[in-house]
Amino acid sequence: MDDQPRSPSLALALAPVVVVMTILGLAIPLLGASAHLPLIVGSVLVVLIGRRLGYSWNTLQEGMVKGISIGLPSILILLAIGILIGSWLVGGVVPLLVAYGLQLLTPEVFLVACCLICAVVSIVTGSSWTTAATIGVALIGVAEGLEVSKAMTAGAIVSGAYFGDKVSPLSDTTNLAAGWRRSLSSSISATCSGLPCPA
Secondary structure (H helix, E strand, O other), rough: OOOOOOOOOOOHHOOOOOOOHHHHHHHHHHHHOOOOOHHHHHHHHHHHHHHHHOOOOHHHHHHHHHHHHHHHHHHHHHHHHHHHHHHHHHHHHHHHHHHHHHHHOOOOOOOHHHHHHHHHHHHHHHHHHHHHHHHHHHHHHHHHHHHOEEEEEEEEHHHHHHHHHHOOOHHHHHHHHHHHHHHHHHHHHHOOOOOOOOO
């Protein structure tokens, strides 16, 4: 191996992505396999290509740890959201919300209330998916009871849920994007630090 690692060509850099997508596209529909095996195969392929290009195992491992650490806060948020959804469904919160919704809401204000309720819940939980899977399901039940259009109700649910998700400090996607941006900014700063600057 060379002392100086080489940069991969575009074709070589895209090879693991193409392999993973091909395996995913074939294994899941044809064999009913899970997505874990193709992702592991892709990771092994990346390591083999990296070693072939002259990168040490420590360098590759540091890159893997850095990539995982960027996504870890979002993964932890998703785990907490899963626990919340499960506890709400098992605890009977969704049927309770349907019952209260039928008593408190009228068809005239239902769609606006639906959007606002979903926005508030999404801000508090930090997840549009949790909001749609719990409060959204309950509000669809209320819409049926009040004879409000289910399509309009779904639009109000999604609008409120995504609005709340984007403004919430707990949002997994917002935190992931912020972490990725910090990582990208530090990479660009490190790369550009040796460049001459105009006076």
